[in-house]
């Protein structure tokens with residue numbers, strides 16, 4: 141690598157070295173003329189920013205440059221709390237303001253596609269909260285745009301990073317469960333109380349909650365070939381902090397059956413009307429939320445897939461099930477943006493993959509189409525699999 145390489149040329153080059161490219165991290169991090177930090181601008185300073193900003197601000201690979209929110213007082217409060225030098229009330233100001241390398245999009249779900257496109261057009265890498273876009277087609281066009289411009293885009297969730305996911309994936313790949321037949325996953329609570337967008341068109345329990353389970357099961361069992369689903373609205377009206385009483389437009393209850401090929405079937409259920417004493421925070425959830433069954437064993441993930449803390453494996457007729465992967469390591473669900481920032485510097489491809497995020501988005505769209513038409517929907521997208529071997 142040329143020693144006179146500029147910082148922006150370097151980061152751009154990292155964009156060119158997309159999926160599959162792995163450089164020696166030391167070779168890159170030791171390059172003299174590059175300041176080893178990705179300059180990050182965070183857009184959306186609401187609830188989830190309280191999880192992202194502490195993580196980003198502790199990373200030696202990240203420099204927080206700007207905070208932006210259409211509610212400028214929120215950008216101001218987070219800028220003050222996390223020592224962020226610039227704050228803006230609109231993306232246009234942020235994109236033409238203090239220079240940065242990657243935008244972290246933590247806005248309302250419906251805004252993601254539009255804002256992510258603006259950032260890519262302005263030459264920024266993007267980490268987006270889920271979903272990456274409102275439709276699969278829109279998300280695919282964003283990925284194509286990123287590739288044309290030698291940029292990277294990634295989307296939440298980061299569930300494939302947990303040591304428990306790795307243990308389950310390896311166990312399946314090594315044949316510890318025999319021939320895989322079926323899997324189940326669920327995630328629900330009584331629904332966010334702070335913002336209306338979760339319940340408006342383009343929101344819903346599938347992109348907000350089911351997305352984790354869909355990423356986990358497709359990540360473990362492989363790309364989905366077809367989907368049948370039913371969705372419904374249980375709670376027709378809600379009272380939320382930002383808009384008071386609202387009509388619920390997006391599904392708050394969903395059941396999705398997926399065909400992973402070779403006869404492997406899995407099922408995800410999610411909703412905003414699930415009484416769960418562990419609620420939105422998930423603390424204290426001791427019971428399995430993901431189960432996988434094969435011909436010689438079964439496996440259950442203890443806790444939620446976004447915050448798991450063990451895997452129970454049963455593959456003996458005589459011994460009780462055993463607990464594995466009880467060390468959570470450095471994994472936390474809010475680490476995605478930090479991990480990809482580090483990967484832009486190291487050149488080491490992260491496990492999180494934009495094609496996987498888009499595949500999950502296509503599953504969500506297919507589930508809704510299946511509900512509307514009563515038909516089984518065939519998917520066209522795929523992603524590099526297995527994720528962990």
Ligand SMILES: NC(=O)c1ccc[n+]([C@@H]2O[C@H](COP(=O)([O-])OP(=O)(O)OC[C@H]3O[C@@H](n4cnc5c(N)ncnc54)[C@H](O)[C@@H]3O)[C@@H](O)[C@H]2O)c1
Nearest residue numbers: 184185186187188209210211246247248249251269270335
């Ligand atoms: N809250 C959580 O615990 C949590 C956890 C994981 C993922 N998420 C995801 O994070 C995203 C945000 O959720 P949240 O709970 O933080 O919502 P929120 O309503 O608390 O925050 C969203 C913020 O984005 C701002 N915003 C909206 N449109 C904007 C625009 N065009 N430009 C700039 N700012 C804009 C809003 O003013 C608001 O402050 C969603 O995709 C959600 O699914 C949330």
